[in-house]
Amino acid sequence: MSSTAHGHAASVGNGHxxxxxxxxxxxxxxxxxxxxxxxxxxxxxxxxxxxMALIGGFTVYAFRMQIAFPGMSIPxxxxxxxxxxxxxxxxHGTVMIFWVAMPVLIAALGNYLxxxxxxxxxxxxxxxxxxxxxxxxxxALVLISSFFVEGxxxxxxxxxxxxxxxKSQYNLTGVGSTLWVVxxxxxxxxxxxxxxxFVTTVMNSRAPGMKLWDVPIVVWMIVLASILFMASVGPLVxxxxxxxxxxxxxxxxxxxxxxxxxxxxQHLFWFFGHPEVYVVLLPAMGIVAEVIxxxxxxxxxxxxxxxxxxxxxxxxxxxxxxxxxxxAGIDPRMANVFSVTTLIISIPVAxxxxxxxxxxxxxxxxxxxxxxxxxxxxxEFLLGGVTxxxxxxxxxxxxxxDTYFVLAHFHYTFFPIAFIAVFAxxxxxxxxxxxxxxxxxxxxxxxxxxxxxxxxxFIPLFVLGVRGDHRRIYDYRHFPDSMQAGMQDLRVFATxxxxxxxxxxxxxxxxxxxxxxxxPKAPANPWHANTLEWAAPSPPPHxxxxxxLPTVYRGPYEYSHPDRKEDYWPQHIAPEGA
Amino acid sequence: xxxxxxxxxxxxxxxxxxxxxLVLVITGFWFLLAEGVFFWLIFRFRARPGVKGEFITGExxxxxxxxxxxxxxxxxxxxxxxxxxxxxWTAVKITTPPAEETVRIIAQQWAWTFVHAGPDNKLDxxxxxxxxxxxxxxxxxxxxxxxxxxxxxxxxxxxxxxxKQDAIPGRVIKGWFKPTLTGQFDVQCxxxxxxxxxxxxxxxxxxxPEDHARWLKGPANVATAVPPSAPAAPxxxxxxx
Ligand code: HEM
Ligand SMILES: [Cu+2]
Ligand SMILES: [Cu+2]
Numbered sequence: 001m002s003s004t005a006h007g008h009a010a011s012v013g014n015g016h017x018x019x020x021x022x023x024x025x026x027x028x029x030x031x032x033x034x035x036x037x038x039x040x041x042x043x044x045x046x047x048x049x050x051x052m053a054l055i056g057g058f059t060v061y062a063f064r065m066q067i068a069f070p071g072m073s074i075p076x077x078x079x080x081x082x083x084x085x086x087x088x089x090x091x092h093g094t095v096m097i098f099w100v101a102m103p104v105l106i107a108a109l110g111n112y113l114x115x116x117x118x119x120x121x122x123x124x125x126x127x128x129x130x131x132x133x134x135x136x137x138x139x140a141l142v143l144i145s146s147f148f149v150e151g152x153x154x155x156x157x158x159x160x161x162x163x164x165x166x167k168s169q170y171n172l173t174g175v176g177s178t179l180w181v182v183x184x185x186x187x188x189x190x191x192x193x194x195x196x197x198f199v200t201t202v203m204n205s206r207a208p209g210m211k212l213w214d215v216p217i218v219v220w221m222i223v224l225a226s227i228l229f230m231a232s233v234g235p236l237v238x239x240x241x242x243x244x245x246x247x248x249x250x251x252x253x254x255x256x257x258x259x260x261x262x263x264x265x266q267h268l269f270w271f272f273g274h275p276e277v278y279v280v281l282l283p284a285m286g287i288v289a290e291v292i293x294x295x296x297x298x299x300x301x302x303x304x305x306x307x308x309x310x311x312x313x314x315x316x317x318x319x320x321x322x323x324x325x326x327x328a329g330i331d332p333r334m335a336n337v338f339s340v341t342t343l344i345i346s347i348p349v350a351x352x353x354x355x356x357x358x359x360x361x362x363x364x365x366x367x368x369x370x371x372x373x374x375x376x377x378x379x380e381f382l383l384g385g386v387t388x389x390x391x392x393x394x395x396x397x398x399x400x401x402d403t404y405f406v407l408a409h410f411h412y413t414f415f416p417i418a419f420i421a422v423f424a425x426x427x428x429x430x431x432x433x434x435x436x437x438x439x440x441x442x443x444x445x446x447x448x449x450x451x452x453x454x455x456x457x458f459i460p461l462f463v464l465g466v467r468g469d470h471r472r473i474y475d476y477r478h479f480p481d482s483m484q485a486g487m488q489d490l491r492v493f494a495t496x497x498x499x500x501x502x503x504x505x506x507x508x509x510x511x512x513x514x515x516x517x518x519x520p521k522a523p524a525n526p527w528h529a530n531t532l533e534w535a536a537p538s539p540p541p542h543x544x545x546x547x548x549l550p551t552v553y554r555g556p557y558e559y560s561h562p563d564r565k566e567d568y569w570p571q572h573i574a575p576e577g578a
Numbered sequence: 579x580x581x582x583x584x585x586x587x588x589x590x591x592x593x594x595x596x597x598x599x600l601v602l603v604i605t606g607f608w609f610l611l612a613e614g615v616f617f618w619l620i621f622r623f624r625a626r627p628g629v630k631g632e633f634i635t636g637e638x639x640x641x642x643x644x645x646x647x648x649x650x651x652x653x654x655x656x657x658x659x660x661x662x663x664x665x666x667w668t669a670v671k672i673t674t675p676p677a678e679e680t681v682r683i684i685a686q687q688w689a690w691t692f693v694h695a696g697p698d699n700k701l702d703x704x705x706x707x708x709x710x711x712x713x714x715x716x717x718x719x720x721x722x723x724x725x726x727x728x729x730x731x732x733x734x735x736x737x738x739x740x741x742k743q744d745a746i747p748g749r750v751i752k753g754w755f756k757p758t759l760t761g762q763f764d765v766q767c768x769x770x771x772x773x774x775x776x777x778x779x780x781x782x783x784x785x786x787p788e789d790h791a792r793w794l795k796g797p798a799n800v801a802t803a804v805p806p807s808a809p810a811a812p813x814x815x816x817x818x819x
Contacts, residue, residue: 302637
């Protein structure tokens, strides 16, 4: 158990599995695989998330190629059958959300940043933390294994609606669909354990002097996201158990013939699924707040408002779920209620974006690579946000529901969240994580090579959605109205843009791994930032703050303060004369 | 905007196009304004040697109004959109004009079965016309549909009508439409329903009363005799039919 709850400097690095005081050299397994150090667990999540992103990227490559060049044998995959197509789409969506966005944004960054940013030596429950990662790893392996069982991987979409998902005679992937549910349920358990840890740690282990408003926004956001996750996932875990029963023991929770109701699953899924969108959005917003304040040398505009709006978003997100079900056969009068709540939630979200834009006013803006990513997040997410209004407006959603318009909309939110904000985070905290510096030129090449193709993929998909293309279709040649002039060209253009985007990720990987070992050494605080992680050495040793745990004297964003010569004022520096 | 690409062929499709257009104008305006301000700020406040950033907390009332004002504007425009959206929704999905004819639509893996009432205009009689993957309707006639599924979820979608409704096994879901254009168009299944989801196309034939009467007399032949309308000419009807 960590001793930081007691506060003061003497307790550095105490009380972990490894005996304190004398440093014995841990073996490879103990250091990298069996560690309880929050930073190592953060890395485990980060690298697992990156590996899973390769799967998410490869699957989208394969199924997009099939759309653009139907029937072709795809280099690196082969022929994509109708069944393959569904399995690839399902895996892509499931992996990107549950095994990339969640682990990287919440678990990797939460684990790495929270103790450093609140100035303590580790999580409150380090072993629970280790268990959380191990369960997560098992969940990923279970999901991957479903590709190799009889019938192959589940292809009923990431939403897994029964009766398709509940009966093997319908989905033809009896084992695969059970493995899918089991994997998702295990993953939820892993994040529940992690969430308990985050919340408890931030409640109990903040550095002396750190009041709630002094906690950096990214920590606030990760904690709020964890609470949101924990509060919304319960019903879906229950639903998952019912689904496993329906699949394997022929119960009838979702089977109308046996008195069940398939729509029940949709309520359970989206009661979780919509808050889930904010579970990944909030940490991304937090990252962006950290980066734009550092690189515009500005205090966050109306900092308290950001936290208030985040709390408001969290609460309202529990009342919007059925906007995914306007045309699903629910009482049509209910749609009006959910249309109202959905447009209401646009207000705090828009407000957050206004605050970020306002922060730039009066700044001294440096367009470093992390800053480019953070700014791109705002620019792109705005489009994701406004297109959501079309779908929240029930009358318009009748047309757009389950078309590529919806798809492009949510990728304009998810891609900025899961990739653009994550790249902002990685490039921002890389010097801290690895004690070395990334190459800026490579960073910028990667930035433009990602952001431009991203728009070239999804703008055409908006157009296709407006023109009526519906989702999860492996070959549009069966639909004459979807084969009118220009439509296939748009599909090809989007797919080629994807190939370009994927190719540019090589630049990132090279820069990342090369710099990790060979990059120029980074100082402790290369960006002249205020928050506590920059008070620790780069990289921080076990126990984080070898010179004693810091004490906090001010808020996290006191940049360009008139009372100070330097344009930053770290949280842990004692005021003069104190 | 949409009707340039996808013909508008039901009484309520212009209303749906209108709400989409309204949302486009409102959100488009604010989107462009926000992006404009955003890029201008980045340019205007780029780092210059010797110029320090300003210290602005944004907590003072005269600063905060830059957030509260857009806040209230968002609210007002949200309300405007909501009122129109709910009106359209109510017209399409809640209120129903009296039926002139009723069709039964049965979805299954992976085909649509359409039961037409036939000459006596009554379902469940001997002269019902039941066909797979072809729905025949008359222009300017109010249809009710009874939608159901034999197995999994499907969704009955007719883009030219701007109409979409999920089909649920064990339930009969009712809805309506009134076609306003003749021609033949795609019917889609817009809920994933298994490996054949991508090959579940059907066609809707909207006919003049005379053509429709001719079709009723000899269903098999007339389908092809109806000239495809405007841009909906089948470009590459992939191999299934
Ligand atoms: C390179 C970036 C990406 C591209 C080009 C891409 C493209 C696509 C496309 C074309 C589909 C729809 C396929 C279909 O309906 O037939 C899809 C589905 C989906 N994507 Fe992505 N995607 C990308 C990244 C992401 C990310 C980062 C996330 C989430 C964090 C994500 C989440 C999803 C989800 C949830 C679905 C729905 C899957 C389903 O229908 O079951 N995607 N993606
Ligand atoms: Cu179907
Ligand atoms: Cu389908």
